[in-house]
Amino acid sequence: MSYKDALKDDIPIEKDKSGFNWYYPPCRICNAPVPSWNYIHGTEYTCDECREVLVKLNYQKKCTSSIDTKEEKLKKAIKRISKVTDIRHYENAIIKVQYSFDKPMYYQSTEEIMVALELLRRGLVAYHQVQVFDFRVDFVIPQLKVALEIDGAPFHRKDRLSSQMLRDEIIANKLGNGYEVIHIPTDNVNLNITKLIPAIKAVLSRRKRVQSSSC
Known part of the structure; x- marks a missing residue:
């Protein structure tokens, strides 16, 4: 034929x-x-040459679409932050976040952008979407020795509690050196992002007291 x-x-x-x-x-x-x-x-x-060009164009199109989506999330983040504090405090942080929009796994939600902005505003170094074995951690903050997870309401269902605890233990053991895994609900992020660091420190302090009392 x-x-x-x-x-x-x-x-x-x-x-x-x-x-x-x-x-x-x-x-x-x-x-x-x-x-x-x-x-x-x-x-x-x-031909191979034209196929390579098409692949690049398709990748660029996807990246552009992804960046546009992240820009929309950033606008929402700025609007929510502006309700509780002066957004001018976040000007440098906004520029840094926008600079990393082309990274594929970054900023999958408006709340993640809000957290990134707050961490940058506070001068904290944080690594976003960190791979730990088969898991991804939203933020790893070396200065606080914290693996921070930003969770929606469905994540906190009782039927997920045991698997969540096991996951957290695996992540903490892998990061080592006294790291703690802390979960912050998205509702709290949206309510007042400026309370993020005090909330993290409060959790760390409470856990330290519990550990001391059990010794």
Whole structure:
């Protein structure tokens, strides 16, 4: 079928050293011959060079779409923060967050952007979307020795409690050196992001007291 179709469509044919036919239909974009071991009438062929360009364009399109979505989330974050404090305190933080919009896994929610802005405003170094074994941690904050998770309401269901505790233990053990995993509900983030660091420190202090009393 390939041979007859190729002859009918005036497609160049060559035999290799093994006696197999190779067909050279034109690239659908640049018309350069595309080597193929078969030929099907009506099929569009793309050369390697044009395919590489298309892949890059598609990737750029996805990145642009992702950045646009993150810009919308940033606008929402700025609006929510502005309700509780002067947004001018976050000007440098906003620039830094925007600079990292092209990173694929970054800022999957408005609340994550709000947390990133607050951490930057406070001068804290934080690593976002950190891979720990099969898990991803929203923020790792070395100065506080905290793995911070920003969770929606469904995450705190009772049926997930045991798996959450196991996950947290694995993450804390992997990070080591006294790290604690702390979960902050998205509702609290949206209510008043300026209380984030005091809330984290309060949790750390409470856990330290509990550990001391149990010794």
